Amino acid sequence: MDAIVVAVTLAGVHLNLVPTFIALFALFYSAINSRISFAVICLTSLLGAIIFYLSTFFLFGFHPYFEATSQELTVITLLGLVMFITIGNYYQHRWVKKISQQRQHYYDQMTRYIAFANQLSRYAPLQLWQSIMRGEAEAKIEYKRKKMTVFFSDIQGFTELSETLIPDDLAFLLNDYLSHMTEIAKQYEATVDKFMGDAILIFFGDPNSQGVEQDAKSCVEMAIAMRQQMKLLRERWKKMGYSALHIRMGISTGYCHVGNYGATHRMAYTIVGRDVNLAARLQYAAEIDEILISDDTYQLIKSDFLCAPKTPIYLKGIQGAVKTWQVMEKYTGNKSDHQQWFDYEYKGFHLVLNLEEVQNYEYPELVEVLEKMIQRIKVQQTLVNTQGVAQLRLEDEVKPINIDEEQDQV
Known part of the structure; x- marks a missing residue:
């Protein structure tokens, strides 16, 4: 529209020098401030040239061009330029201010949503939340079958201890224990499924996996780190007047179903299968501070960890005798030792x-x-x-x- 007005105006003044220069200056000034692309400027200039020719031909005639401008027209033109720049700057300032306010509003909303998302993410496995935020997973009822390594642990004698402690002390011990164990699980990129009192269910292999063998090794290494951390916690708790606490851990590897279970309005991301039950039974059968693993897990980790065979045991809900191994430590130095x-x-x-x-x-x-x-x-x-x-x-x-x-x- 600006190009049409300028073209008609220049045709009317027969391209007098001062009005022509000022009009073109104002037009390009407006185009630059509006950040119009070069292609649009070229098309607009072509349209202006066409409108100028038609206006000259049909309205104003072909009189001499580029004549000197009268003093009155020069003053009027300069006043128009001043008004154009002033009004343009005023509206531009308003536009910039409005854009800044909108940007700040959107930024505040985004910050608020991120804060809400971070709070909600604490109620779901970190890997699952990240997959959903990246658009790699959807919150819908679905599951898949994968070979995974399952870890189960609890504090030996914690139920009896809860009968002797006041709720505040009990909550302190439990939260202190769970926070340290969860931090270790995070370091090894494990998926923390759920807390059941003092028991922890963790698995490797979904939504992120480093391969079945490496997942099993990471799980066993995580269990060793937890056992070491528990020694430090036990000493600290003893200094605070609490009784010595020990953990038992069970690990199993096998095919499980993992995914979202429940209803459309309330679902839980979890794992089900025989090896989940086996890991829980191994944990129950383990001695204090012992890491008891199934034979399937042992076959995957035996090259990196020293394990001692245990007497085959019969476990509730598991058919037949189960061959188990006790994890001693990770190989260090010469493996021939x-x-x-x-x-x-x-x-x-x-x-x-x-x-x-x-x-x-x-x-x-x-x-x-x-x-x-x-x-x-x-x-x-x-x-x-x-x-x-x-x-x-x-x-x-x-x-x-x-x-x-x-x-x-x-």
């Missing part, structure tokens, strides 16, 4: 030892047999010299005869 398999053969000697097949109650008998072998080898070593010739006892040895001494005696 924790070698599980020995196969050594030499002339007259062949030893095959697989510690993975030996139960802990069989260790004394195994040590006794090996000690007998060592003792017999030591005895045999005293009966044979370095050349392999049998040695007589000292009293049976025959002294060598010196012929020169016998001749002297004769």
Whole structure:
């Protein structure tokens, strides 16, 4: 519209120098302030040229152009320019102020929504909340079957302890314990499913996974870190006058169903399956401060962790005897120090030892047999010299005869 007005005006004044210059200046000033693209400016200029030609042809005629401007027209033109700039700046200031207010309003709303989202995220697993915020997951009833590693732990004797503590002390101990354990789980990128009193259900493999084997190793390493942290907490609590507390942990690996369960208006992201129940039963069967794992988990982590076999046990809700392992520590330094398999053969000697097949109650008998072998080898070593010739006892040895001494005696 501005281009049409300017084109008609310039045709009316026959391109007098001062009005023409000021009109073009005002037009380009407005275009730059409005941040109009170069292509639009070119199209507008072409439209203005066409309107100027048509106005000249049909309205004002082809009179001499570029004549000197009269003093009155010059003054009027300059006053118009001043008014144009003043009014333009006024409306531009109002527009900028309005945009700034809208931007601040949207920023405040976004900050408020982010604060609300952060508060709500504390009631759901961090990985799930991040997936939903990134648009990678939807809040709807769905689940999937995956091979995952499940972790279950609780505080031994916490139920009895709750009968002796006042609610405030009980809440302090529980929140202190859960906050530290959850922070460790976060470091290992685990998904914290739920808290059930002093019990914690954690799993690896969804929504983020590093592979089944690495998930199992991360879970076991997390359990070791929790056991170490519990030692520190136990010492601190003892100094505060509380009784010593210990944890029990169970880990199992297998196929589970994970996803959103419930109703459309109230759902929970959780995991279900046999191995969830197995992890809970292993935790219940574990001794204090023990990490008890299933054989499936052991097969995935045995290259990185030292484990001791346990007697197969029967667990409630689990069919048949369950082979279990106790996690001792993570391998450090030379793995030969924790070698599980020995196969050594030499002339007259062949030893095959697989510690993975030996139960802990069989260790004394195994040590006794090996000690007998060592003792017999030591005895045999005293009966044979370095050349392999049998040695007589000292009293049976025959002294060598010196012929020169016998001749002297004769």
